[in-house]
Amino acid sequence: xxxxxxxxLIIGCVLTGMTIIFVLVGFFYTPxxxxxxxxxxxxxxxSAAHPMGCDNFGRDILSRVMKGSGTTLVVAAGTVAIxxxxxxxxxxxxxxxxGVLDEVLMRIIDALFAFPSILLALVFISLLGPGKxxxxxxxxxxxxxxxxxxxxxxxxxxxxxxxxxxxxxxxASDIRIMFVHILPNTLSVLRSSVMIGFNNAVLAEAGMSYLxxxxxxxxxxxxxxxxxxxxxxFAAPGFALFPGFVIIVMVLGFSLLAEGMKDA
Amino acid sequence: MLEIRNLNIExxxxxxxxxxxxxxxxxxxxxEIVGLVGESGSGKTMTxxxxxxxxxxxxxxxxxxxxxxxxNLLECGRKELRELQGSEISMIFQEPMTSLxxxxxxxxxxxxxxxxxxxxxxxxxxxxxxxxxxQVELPDVERVYRAYPHELSGGMRQRVMIAAxxxxxxxxxxxxxxxxxxxxxxxxxxVKLLLxxxxxxxxxxxxxxxxxxxxxxxxxxxxxxxxxxxxxxGRTESIFMEPKEAYTRQLIAAIPKIERxx
Numbered sequence: 001x002x003x004x005x006x007x008x009l010i011i012g013c014v015l016t017g018m019t020i021i022f023v024l025v026g027f028f029y030t031p032x033x034x035x036x037x038x039x040x041x042x043x044x045x046x047s048a049a050h051p052m053g054c055d056n057f058g059r060d061i062l063s064r065v066m067k068g069s070g071t072t073l074v075v076a077a078g079t080v081a082i083x084x085x086x087x088x089x090x091x092x093x094x095x096x097x098x099g100v101l102d103e104v105l106m107r108i109i110d111a112l113f114a115f116p117s118i119l120l121a122l123v124f125i126s127l128l129g130p131g132k133x134x135x136x137x138x139x140x141x142x143x144x145x146x147x148x149x150x151x152x153x154x155x156x157x158x159x160x161x162x163x164x165x166x167x168x169x170x171x172a173s174d175i176r177i178m179f180v181h182i183l184p185n186t187l188s189v190l191r192s193s194v195m196i197g198f199n200n201a202v203l204a205e206a207g208m209s210y211l212x213x214x215x216x217x218x219x220x221x222x223x224x225x226x227x228x229x230x231x232x233x234f235a236a237p238g239f240a241l242f243p244g245f246v247i248i249v250m251v252l253g254f255s256l257l258a259e260g261m262k263d264a
Numbered sequence: 265m266l267e268i269r270n271l272n273i274e275x276x277x278x279x280x281x282x283x284x285x286x287x288x289x290x291x292x293x294x295x296e297i298v299g300l301v302g303e304s305g306s307g308k309t310m311t312x313x314x315x316x317x318x319x320x321x322x323x324x325x326x327x328x329x330x331x332x333x334x335x336n337l338l339e340c341g342r343k344e345l346r347e348l349q350g351s352e353i354s355m356i357f358q359e360p361m362t363s364l365x366x367x368x369x370x371x372x373x374x375x376x377x378x379x380x381x382x383x384x385x386x387x388x389x390x391x392x393x394x395x396x397x398x399q400v401e402l403p404d405v406e407r408v409y410r411a412y413p414h415e416l417s418g419g420m421r422q423r424v425m426i427a428a429x430x431x432x433x434x435x436x437x438x439x440x441x442x443x444x445x446x447x448x449x450x451x452x453x454x455v456k457l458l459l460x461x462x463x464x465x466x467x468x469x470x471x472x473x474x475x476x477x478x479x480x481x482x483x484x485x486x487x488x489x490x491x492x493x494x495x496x497x498g499r500t501e502s503i504f505m506e507p508k509e510a511y512t513r514q515l516i517a518a519i520p521k522i523e524r525x526x
Contacts, residue, residue, distance in 0.1 A: 099322070162363035169316055170377040170428070171350035184367045 009260025015253030019246075023073050026066030034063040035218050046238055053238040055228065061242055068220035069246050075136050075215070076201035082140025083201075084194055087147025092178045094148070095155025106152070109145045117142035118204055125213050135214045139204050143197055150193050154186040188262075195258030199251045206247055222247050265468060266292040266315065266436055270328035273310050277323040284310045286492045288328070292436065297462055297469040299483035299500070301476060301515065307492040308472045312438050314338075315470070316355045317345045332436070350377040354429035355438040359445050360421035364413040370397075371409035374428045381432050396427040399464070400457060419450035423457065430461060437461075438470045443478060451475075455482050476519050480504055488512050 032050075037057040046053050052061035090109070094102040112120065117139070124138035158164065159182065167181045206223030208214035215221035222243045229240035273285040285307040292298045300308045313319045315330055317337055330337040332353065337345065354377070357363040365373055374393045378384055384392065390409070397405040400423040413421060422442060429437055439458065443451040455478055462469050473479050479486055480500060487497040488511065496509045507513045 162357050162359055163365040165318055166355070166357065166363050166425070166428070167365070167376065168318060169349050169353075169355050171346045171348075171380045172376065173346065176380075181365055181368075185365065187367075 006260050006263055008256045008263065012253055012256030012258070012260045015249055016257050019069065019073075019250045019253055022066065022246075023070045026063075026070045030060075030063035030066050032060035032063045034059060034067040034220050052242045053236060055225070055236070055239050056232055061225075061239060064220040064225060065222070065243055065246055068222045068225055068243065069250065071132065071215055071219060071221040072202055072205050072223070072247075072250070075132065075139070075205040075221075076198050078136035079139040079143055079201040079205070080194055080197050082136065083143030083147045083197060084190070086140075086144045087149075088151050088183070088190075090144065090148035091151025091153075092155055092183070095152035096159050096174065096178050096182070098156075102152075105148075109148055112142075112145045113149075117146075117200075118207060121204065121208060122213065125208070130213050130216055132215050132219065135205060135208060139201055139208075142204075143201065147193065147197065150189065151186060154189055155182060158182045158185055192258045192262050195254050195261070199254050199258075202247065202251055202254075265294045265333060266290075266470070267331040268311070268315070268328070269331065271311065271314065271330060272325075272327045273307070273314060273319070274325045274327075275323065276325065281325075284492050285314070288489075288492075288494050290487055290494065290497070292468050292470055294435070295462070295466045295468055296485065297459075297471055297483045299479035299486040300470060300472045300489065301474060301479055301486060302489035302495075303474060303515075305491075306489040308489050309440055311489075312355070312440050312470065312472050315436075316353060316438055317349055318355075347381070350434070351381040351432040352434050353436045353438070354432070354434045355440065356422070356425045356429050356442045358441040360418050360425055361445070363425055364421055366413055368412075369409070370411050370413065370416070370424055374409075374424065374431060377428065377432045392431060393427075396431045397424070399430075399461070400424070400427045402427070418446055419453065422446060422450075422454055426454075426457065426461065430465060430467065433465060434467060436468050436470065438472070440472045441474070442471075443473070443475070451478065458482065476504075476515060488515065 037059055040058065042054065042056060042058045050060050050062065052065065055061055055064065090105060094105050120142040121138040124141055125134060128134040128138060155178070164177060164181060167177050172181065205214055205221065206226065209221045209223030210227040212227065215224050217224065225243040226240055229236070229243070232239050268288055268290040271285055271288040272283060275282045275284060288311060290298070290311075300311065302308050310319070314326060315337065319326065326338055328338070332348065337348075364370070371390065371393055374397065375389045378389045378392060394405045394409060397408055402408050402420060402423050408416070408420070408424070416424065442458070443454050446454065458469060458471070459482060461467060471479065471483055483500050485498065486500050486503045488495045488503070488509070490511050496503065496507065496512045503512065504516060507516060
């Protein structure tokens with residue numbers, strides 16, 4: 001029997017690979033300096049010199065998109081890293097031990113869950129002040145509840161498996177059982193939720209920067225560019241379209257990758 | 265070597281406390297194979313788990329003494345117990361399909377007890393692992409060492425479990441219905457293997473089963489449990505030849521015999 005091709009995985013890999021190359025190039029080389037303004041090129045359309053046109057200050061959009069998607073990606077990666085680490089810790093302890101610890105921590109998580117994560121991030125931003133790194137922290141904290149929920153349910157299920165008893169009987173400590181024996185068994189579930197979380201983080205960062213509480217000017221970020229572009233939708237449609245398109249490609253790539261990994 | 269004195273196990277997870285083991289007394293001498301038989305729910309597995317130190321829950325109460333080499337297992341701390349587990353006492357379970365970690369290689373799992381209880385390096389550990397894997401009569405040990413559990417059959421997995429259990433040369437091996445999930449020919453092989461390991465390693469075996477014909481082949485002494493009580497205990501021949509209790513007689517009568525149906 002011939003194995004069917006996993007198109008989700010293939011297309012996801014291609015799109016994600018393209019985004020990452022795009023971002024990596026952006027870190028070292030951009031056609032123009034993303035912050036240099038050029039009054040003569042104000043809201044210029046698509047041309048050979050400016051493949052995506054220029055914004056309201058005459059800055060090259062391609063350069064800004066390259067820098068901006070880097071920012072977005074870093075914020076998303078940081079967010080997911082914080083969310084996953086804390087989520088694994090909380091989920092592992094509550095799921096494995098249960099009891100009072102579980103009750104107390106899960107009620108706190110429930111309370112956090114009651115707020116939409118964007119709202120939660122808004123609260124933290126107003127406490128911490130805006131800026132790239134504060135966005136990472138705020139979104140990271142906002143993402144902890146969902147990750148710890150997922151990890152907890154996995155640990156709850158796995159802790160009653162016989163292989164856990166046999167590890168216990170071989171004299172393994174609880175910490176070792178949790179992180180060396182059980183954790184690898186939860187990775188398949190965790191992997192796709194990390195991917196989905198990554199997507200949500202990209203969108204959340206874009207959303208927050210759009211609202212003006214995320215990445216601050218003159219730093220470029222995709223959401224920031226969208227919000228700046230909205231007053232010029234008719235004068236320079238490319239100003240909004242290109243950053244939006246990059247967000248779509250990024251999110252689509254990761255979604256397909258997550259979907260493909262689930263089937264692989 | 266192992267002496268259980270007046271063991272009571274009581275669960276408190278329902279409104280009315282439920283006693284699953286009543287005043288159990290049992291001894292296992294060094295190098296001996298003792299069978300613990302009884303029907304489902306008679307408390308044999310609970311007894312085994314208590315000896316193995318796996319019954320550590322707050323909603324239950326255990327009284328009495330479980331003396332292992334003069335040390336009361338019910339009173340010693342977590343750390344002390346962990347040092348015994350895997351190196352002095354080990355256990356094999358009923359279900360070989362789930363008792364191996366699905367995402368780890370066989371070699372890694374067999375070596376786990378060595379990793380925890382000795383400071384052998386990677387190479388020495390592998391040597392020892394291959395040695396026990398061939399002791400449990402697995403073919404092509406190098407390949408098994410690198411395999412994942414799903415690549416092995418049930419019988420092979422049970423052999424792997426036995427290998428992992430004996431790698432640190434424990435004094436006591438608890439076998440909780442190790443053959444129930446296997447078919448009859450494999451059962452006979454596993455029983456033979458347990459006998460061989462018992463002789464070669466001088467390890468005492470507490471063999472838990474409801475299959476009396478297996479117990480008869482394997483054990484030197486038998487203890488019969490019913491509803492949490494120890495009903496009868498004695499040498500295998502005397503239990504089978506002249507059972508004193510009615511319950512034991514019933515159990516023996518229940519052994520299926522192959523007869524011609526006319």
